[in-house]
Amino acid sequence: MSTQLFRIQENLKHLKLYKTYEHLESLLEEASKENLSYSDFLDQLLAREVAAKKEKNIAMRTALAKFPFIKTLESFDFSFQPSIDKKRIKDLATCRFIANGENVIFLGPPGVGKTHLAVALGIKAVTEGYRTYFTQALPLIANLTRAYAENRIEERLKFYCQPKLLIIDEIGYIPIDRHGAHLFFQLISRRYEKGAMILTSNRSFSQWNEIFGDPVIATAILDRLLHHSTTINIKGNSYRLKEKVKAGLVKERETQLS
Ligand SMILES: Nc1ncnc2c1ncn2[C@@H]1O[C@H](COP(=O)(O)OP(=O)(O)OP(=O)(O)O)[C@@H](O)[C@H]1O
Numbered sequence: 001m002s003t004q005l006f007r008i009q010e011n012l013k014h015l016k017l018y019k020t021y022e023h024l025e026s027l028l029e030e031a032s033k034e035n036l037s038y039s040d041f042l043d044q045l046l047a048r049e050v051a052a053k054k055e056k057n058i059a060m061r062t063a064l065a066k067f068p069f070i071k072t073l074e075s076f077d078f079s080f081q082p083s084i085d086k087k088r089i090k091d092l093a094t095c096r097f098i099a100n101g102e103n104v105i106f107l108g109p110p111g112v113g114k115t116h117l118a119v120a121l122g123i124k125a126v127t128e129g130y131r132t133y134f135t136q137a138l139p140l141i142a143n144l145t146r147a148y149a150e151n152r153i154e155e156r157l158k159f160y161c162q163p164k165l166l167i168i169d170e171i172g173y174i175p176i177d178r179h180g181a182h183l184f185f186q187l188i189s190r191r192y193e194k195g196a197m198i199l200t201s202n203r204s205f206s207q208w209n210e211i212f213g214d215p216v217i218a219t220a221i222l223d224r225l226l227h228h229s230t231t232i233n234i235k236g237n238s239y240r241l242k243e244k245v246k247a248g249l250v251k252e253r254e255t256q257l258s
């Protein structure tokens with residue numbers, strides 16, 4: 001390797017231009033073979049480097065988001081769930097609601113795609129550069145309760161307030177005790193008008209009193225959540241049972257849970 005090539009590689013490493021560093025020799029060969037102008041060569045080199053960095057950042061943010069699975073809007077079959085207005089979902093996919101610190105709430109019975117859509121929007125968010133965190137309601141409340149008992153509640157609330165988008169899945173599957181409800185209220189209150197959230201629940205808003213065991217707290221939570229929000233009410237069949245219906249293991253009417 002020439003001293004110049006070595007020096008270029010050292011400088012690329014110093015500048016953290018790793019993509020170019022790794023492929024320098026082939027890039028130079030390609031450029032001379034194709035007789036590229038200086039500006040074309042620089043243009044291509046920088047475009048590849050920026051694309052590689054973007055990809056790496058997306059992968060990092062995706063790992064930090066702790067999605068339970070990777071599902072996209074492209075793999076969502078809207079024809080199976082006609083109660084969902086595709087245009088509204090497409091509009092949410094622009095991530096404007098995140099920039100504005102607004103909330104999205106998916107309501108509906110089991111298997112209708114609430115978590116799928118929440119994750120899909122979360123993936124759009126990380127692609128757009130927004131720090132995102134996914135959690136189910138139960139571990140979230142358990143973590144807040146433990147942190148409170150250990151005198152670390154401030155630190156924990158800050159943790160949940162850091163992501164630009166916080167996704168809280170499965171509100172309502174299991175009732176939340178009074179103390180947990182108070183801590184949950186504190187979190188909602190802190191994120192109010194600052195950080196966007198996506199929530200999913202199998203219970204209608206009128207049933208949230210039962211989830212939180214206290215109508216005053218439930219109302220205060222809903223008041224803040226719904227102030228700047230979009231609610232997507234999914235009324236339809238469980239997709240999980242679709243394959244079973246096809247195989248004749250379940251009758252169509254048994255899938256109609258709502
Ligand atoms: N319309 C759809 N198109 C493609 N896949 C779907 C659709 N709806 C649901 N699914 C798939 O079916 C499974 C169940 O969906 P999901 O987990 O989103 O349901 P859910 O509404 O969150 O249910 P639960 O309330 O039980 O958590 C997932 O694997 C999801 O990817």
Ligand SMILES: [Mg+2]
Nearest residue numbers: 114115169170
């Ligand atoms: Mg779900």
